[in-house]
Amino acid sequence: MGIWLGPEGIEVEAIVRGDRPCLRVTRTIGRERTLVAYCADVTEVGEYVDLAELVAAEPSEPSGAGRAQA
Known part of the structure; x- marks a missing residue:
């Protein structure tokens, strides 16, 4: 399955x-x-x-890592 990261801690x-x-x-804020x-x-x-702000997560990234920042 796919994971996309967005601004302000959004993950799809x-x-x-x-x-x-x-x-x-x-949405992740802090922990x-x-x-x-x-x-x-x-x-x-x-x-x-x-x-348009969503980016694909790298396959090796754990969920919640490397989020795009606003």
Whole structure:
């Protein structure tokens, strides 16, 4: 699955929830990671983050590392 990083600690991850694919949007501030939304498609993700600001995470990066800064 893919992970994209955005400004202000935003992370978008393609996951399977139950038996359906979705996009999980989270935000990390300090050491606290909070769920922002589960989205059915990219259009919904665009309600929470500017899609043009998302960058693909490097495959070797652990979740939450190397986030883009605003």
